[in-house]
Amino acid sequence: MEQAVSETTSPDWWRGCVIYQVYPRSYQDTSGDGIGDIRGIITRLGHIASLGADAIWLSPFFKSPMADFGYDVSDYCDVDPMFGTLSDFDELVELAHAKGIKIIIDQVISHSSDQHHWFKESRASRDNAKADWYIWADPKPDGTAPNNWLSVFGGPAWEWDSTRRQYYMHNFLASQPDLNFHNADLQNAILDTVRFWLDRGVDGFRLDTVNFYVHDKQLRDNPPLSSSTEDGNFMGVDAPDTNPYGFQDHLYDKSQPENIVFLQRFRALLNEYEGRTTVGEVGDGRRSLKTVAAYTDGGDKLHMCYTFDMLGSEFSAEHFRRSISNFQSVVKDGWVCWAFSNHDVERHVSRWMQDGDDAEHVARFAITMLSSFRGSICLYQGEELGLEEAEIAFEDLTDPYGIRFWPAYKGRDGCRTPMVWSRQAANGGFSDAARSWLPVPESHYHLAVDQQIHVAGSVLHHYRATLAFRKAHSVLTKGTMTFLEPDGEVLAFVRGEGEGRMLFALNLGRQPVSWSPPAHLKALKPAHMPGFSPAWDGDTVKLQGLDVFCAHVVN
Incomplete structure (x- = not known):
């Protein structure tokens, strides 16, 4: 129903x-x-x-x-x-x-797409009204790309255009030219x-x-990603041996400080409308x-x-x-x-x-x-x-993306x-x-x-x-979240403060465990999340593998 x-x-x-x-x-x-x-x-x-x-x-x-x-x-x-x-x-x-x-x-x-009329006009010449709406750059003296930036979808982040006789930037497919937000x-x-x-x-x-x-206006090269740092990949693909994009520390091709100014303009526009x-x-x-x-x-x-x-x-x-x-x-x-x-x-x-x-x-x-x-x-x-x-x-x-990196990805x-x-x-x-x-x-x-x-x-x-x-429990939508002490594969936390608090203990392991809340949280009334009702004796809860205990804190 x-x-x-x-x-x-x-x-x-x-x-x-x-x-x-x-x-x-x-x-x-x-x-x-x-x-x-x-x-x-x-x-x-x-x-x-x-x-x-x-x-x-x-x-x-x-x-x-x-x-x-x-x-x-x-x-x-x-x-x-x-x-x-x-x-x-x-x-x-x-x-x-x-x-x-x-x-x-x-x-x-x-x-955008390279079929957008903005890009068609931009690529037509170096002096038209939209010439600077995309990211264009001259080649190096040897004809190679302006810098070492890579595309998320594989290969260089630059594509040569024979009409303008310049490279344009694309973080993704060559048919997805990047817009120039400096304009x-x-x-x-x-x-x-x-x-x-x-x-x-x-x-x-x-x-x-x-x-x-x-992007960085100076088009500076990205440095290599240090082996001591975490992955720099996009789309959650932690596979630098599959996609060379993960070899770089992406200091200059994204996340530039000028982005914040545009986001402020975007928010100011939304603020003209209610509830957006x-x-x-x-x-x-x-x-x-x-x-x-x-x-x-x-x-x-x-x-x-x-x-x-x-x-x-x-x-x-x-x-x-x-x-x-x-x-x-x-x-x-x-x-x-x-x-x-x-x-x-x-x-x-x-x-x-x-x-x-x-x-x-x-x-x-x-x-x-x-x-x-x-x-x-x-x-x-x-x-x-x-x-x-x-x-x-x-x-x-x-x-x-998959066709390019098959079969590893x-x-x-x-x-x-x-x-x-x-x-x-x-x-x-x-x-x-x-x-x-x-x-x-x-x-x-x-x-x-x-x-x-x-x-x-x-x-x-x-x-x-x-x-x-x-x-039905407003504390779960907006209430604070405070973690309790780590205990193996049990993830335990309290939602909310003062009255209306709720305690959660989730066993992310596959083996049964017994778990006891700290002394100041012993006064509990089990709330029974749908589908889960582990045994609770007032002191200890017995959690099966992938099990959840939920209770209202009444003290």
Whole structure:
């Protein structure tokens, strides 16, 4: 049964909110072309509402040649025909709002497509009105690239253009030229596109690669990454032997101080509208937290940031404790959005599974843990079904990143396969086409929505119950988070202060343990997070592997 989301009207509705990421290509196809569309999202709003999501983050749906599946925008103010029309989008916003769901769109402004009319004009000559809207540089005397900067997707970050007889910069594909944020006219044009969507009722923006906007004007070479430092990779790929991008310390090709000035302009624009928000994606290696702090403090830049701290393979009490503690100690005046999965990384059930684990139990434990953390949380479509990473044959790959680094890195197609709605229907109910843009793996069919929706204890029902529990206890959305002393694989902390405090003890290990709270927290009333009810004798709790104890502090 659909559970409508109560509309949140507070200007800071985003603090502690639940965001549900929709990857439009893979959510629901209504046109029969094997690719999801906006009308498909409209038909599935009831599912999203039933989860208890406060907002939908829509991955790009703008006009694009789709070299990077919409992250290469050719028109910032229109919908790509494969996804529908502006009228479809307006209807989506209206119907989502009627259900109390906000709409956050993915604003990809660090770069555009080379098919954007801005770039076509910029490359036409060195003296036209938009000549300086992209990052152009002369070659070295020997004809090689201006410096040693690398592309995230492999190879140099520079591409030669025969018309201008200069190189242009691209942090990603050569068909994704970087915009020059040192140019005030370019900034104004970008902000005009943002206003276009604000005027259509958009509630916020997820800012893709937000720390990539500004480059070093002097084009200084990046130094090598010292072996004594942590990885400098982007997209959570800790594989410098696979992707040379990780060999460099990215001091000059991103995260420049001038970026802050633009973010202040962006925030000033949003402040003209009521209740809007921003969440910035920060990929900055070991400097991520310092970057997040700089981008979120003072109340005049980003509202919150989205980092890669929990999108890797490490799964331990120490890791999650360190990630959250580091954030709380470094980012004094900002807010975070935690996520375990997204469209760029292997699904977390597959990342964290160990021999002997039950995938559905891992999925239930993960959402319970995520829901207990301080911060906003972001869910990625399909995780509410417990979907594991799909195995995609090389001949079925579409991701240019995966194709480039196959087989050591298989790319992002495995987490982007279509949503499964029906076990018996073709393509899992995603599409009536003879073939969907990515194949639906056989291993996903038994996890389809129609297989879980009427089953008590299913992963889908657990998500609904857990998110309802979180929403019913305000201390879980905005309350403080204080860790107790480390104790093996038990992650223990208190949410809130004074009355209304809640104690959590999560066993991230696979073996049973007995755990006792400190003496000053002995007066407890078990709250029983949905799906978990470990034995508690008033002094000690017996936690099974991947188990959760939750209690109200009554003293």
